[in-house]
Amino acid sequence: MDDTGTALPLRPLTARSVVLSTLLGHHPPALPARALVRAGALFGTAEGTVRTALTRMVAAGDLEQRDGTYRLTDRLLARQARQDDSRAPRTRAWDGRWEIAVVTTERRAPADRAALRQAMAALRLAELREGCWTRPANLVRDRPAVVAEQCAAFTGEPEDDPARLAAALWDLDGWAARATALETALRPGSLAEQFTASAAVLRHLLADPVLPAALLPPGWPGERLREHYEAFDGSFRQLLRGHLGV
Numbered sequence: 001m002d003d004t005g006t007a008l009p010l011r012p013l014t015a016r017s018v019v020l021s022t023l024l025g026h027h028p029p030a031l032p033a034r035a036l037v038r039a040g041a042l043f044g045t046a047e048g049t050v051r052t053a054l055t056r057m058v059a060a061g062d063l064e065q066r067d068g069t070y071r072l073t074d075r076l077l078a079r080q081a082r083q084d085d086s087r088a089p090r091t092r093a094w095d096g097r098w099e100i101a102v103v104t105t106e107r108r109a110p111a112d113r114a115a116l117r118q119a120m121a122a123l124r125l126a127e128l129r130e131g132c133w134t135r136p137a138n139l140v141r142d143r144p145a146v147v148a149e150q151c152a153a154f155t156g157e158p159e160d161d162p163a164r165l166a167a168a169l170w171d172l173d174g175w176a177a178r179a180t181a182l183e184t185a186l187r188p189g190s191l192a193e194q195f196t197a198s199a200a201v202l203r204h205l206l207a208d209p210v211l212p213a214a215l216l217p218p219g220w221p222g223e224r225l226r227e228h229y230e231a232f233d234g235s236f237r238q239l240l241r242g243h244l245g246v
Contacts, residue, residue: 008181013196015045015053020062021199023072024080025237030071035244042243043192082122085141086205087226094138094212098158101151103131108150115146123147124209126169134169136162138212166215178204179221186228194232201229 011017022039023029031039033054040050054070057063063070072080101120105112123141125133137155147153158165166172182204185197208222216222 008178008185010185010196010200013043013192015040015049016057017199018043018045018195019050019053019057019070020076021195022240023063023070024076024083024202025233028071029077029080030069031244032069036070038244039240042240043195082206083202086202086208087229089208089210090140091138091210092140094136094214096157096162097137097155098134098162099125099137100154100156101125101133101147102154103150104152105150112146112150116150119144119146126209128169135209136166136212136215139210163215166209166211167217170209170211172209172211172217172220175204175207175209176217176219176221179225183221183225183228186232191236195236198229198232198236201225205229 018040019036022036023031033051036054037047037050040047054063054065058065058070061073062076064073065071103116108116120127120133123135123143124139125135128134133151143153182197182201186194186201188194205222205226210222213220
């Protein structure tokens with residue numbers, strides 16, 4: 001429940017989620033099977049259940065296994081990089097300009113359209129209209145090739161109130177409300193409850209538009225949520241290292 005008593009839907013804790021979250025938070029993201037079995041034991045997950053999950057994750061292309069050690073595949077390594085960046089976004093001073101990316105390719109296959117949409121979400125751009133994406137130019141990151149191949153890029157300043165534009169492009173009130181509820185869920189409780197909430201926090205941080213302070217509503221909880229997450233994660237990783245012996 002959040003502070004208003006509203007239920008906060010969280011994904012259930014499974015052997016797969018324990019394995020995935022453990023590896024996503026580990027650098028480098030590779031651990032022997034025995035360590036992942038011990039991680040599962042922290043949450044009462046049986047060894048056989050963890051090993052079955054490992055086998056299925058290898059078959060699904062989530063993990064690769066060499067000499068008894070399980071590693072994230074390239075797709076999930078990219079997710080780990082985005083996740084790490086969402087915990088500490090790289091920003092620069094904002095001078096009022098906005099990034100604009102406009103699709104210039106006339107004919108695009110559905111796969112190309114989907115790849116561009118995924119890339120724009122990772123870049124934290126919002127779709128102003130079909131084929132036109134924008135955001136304040138306050139983030140430091142590289143644009144993937146799929147964006148350069150399909151779009152022309154510009155910068156400019158909106159004529160209308162930029163705070164009003166930001167509020168139209170992103171559901172800032174909705175993001176803030178869930179962030180506040182997740183802060184509450186991270187408070188001391190059972191390890192399983194906190195672990196499940198922490199995974200939800202990381203997913204939520206990926207959706208943070210990371211706007212300049214001038215465009216955010218008062219009391220924006222983004223940094224506060226990051227601080228709560230880092231405090232939990234530091235304690236959990238210390239517990240995990242002691243339990244796993246790695």
